[in-house]
Amino acid sequence: MLEVLQQSAISAGRAILDIYHAGPEVTYKPDCSPVTDADACAERIILADLARAFPDIPVVAEESVAAGSVPDISGNTFFLVDPLDGTKEFIGRHDDFTVNIALIENGTPVAGVVYAPALGILYAANHGKAVKAVIDATFRVDHEAIIGCRSCGDRMVGLASRSHNSAETLAYLSEHGISDYTAVGSSLKFCLLAEGLADVYPRFSRTMEWDTAAGDAVLRAAGGETLTMEGTPLTYGKRNQKDDSDFANPWFVSRGKP
Structure with missing residues (x-):
């Protein structure tokens, strides 16, 4: 599963970068939060990938929910998708925006991918293991390493x-x-x-x-x-x-x- 999530996030991130460099079209939702054509494009890519690979797992995705499309998640296993997290950073030309895909089971996030396309970094987790990967200029995984939290010292x-x-x-x-x-x-x-x-x-x-x-x-x-x-x-x-x-x-x- 994790490989599918990673590749979908990378594909969405590649599309986001194209729009980032060309200049996004910005509109505003009823709550006054910004949304761009990159959000919509990335979500289409991810939804198509997840539907093809996991047709029986519902997907709760930000822009779909905003449009009134909320699936039945009573089975307690579903995906949560934010196709472009940090839209304000994206619009403001900061590089710390991400593509987020997570699998939820019984209320707990058990697998997930966070891809920062402008930074060329991807984080992923599954089965209790977290990794950080470098994504090269051809959008392939160049290096991957296991990561872990540090023990807190005297100076937090x-x-x-x-x-x-x-x-x-x-x-x-x-x-x-x-x-x-x-x-x-x-x-x-x-x-x-x-x-x-x-x-x-x-x-x-x-x-x-x-x-x-x-x-x-x-x-x-x-x-x-x-x-x-x-x-x-x-x-x-x-x-x-x-x-x-x-x-x-x-x-x-x-x-x-x-």
């Missing part, structure tokens, strides 16, 4: 969202004595934790499940965790929520080795 390094930082996030970092932090876009924050380059990523602003699932899968496979404010693992497939929309996440904190 934090991560925050570049486009969606908040006063609550800064307060959390301050309260935990974390003065050294970096603002990064997209799901790469999970992957930097998984790679052992940082220790904690608090998120006190809105995210959706497709934003986090693939990166969370990589982090968990690398030995980390993502917890809600109640201290329970973040779950996926959240429907009919009393105080929020389908597939919306609560605030959470992701970290490397506890």
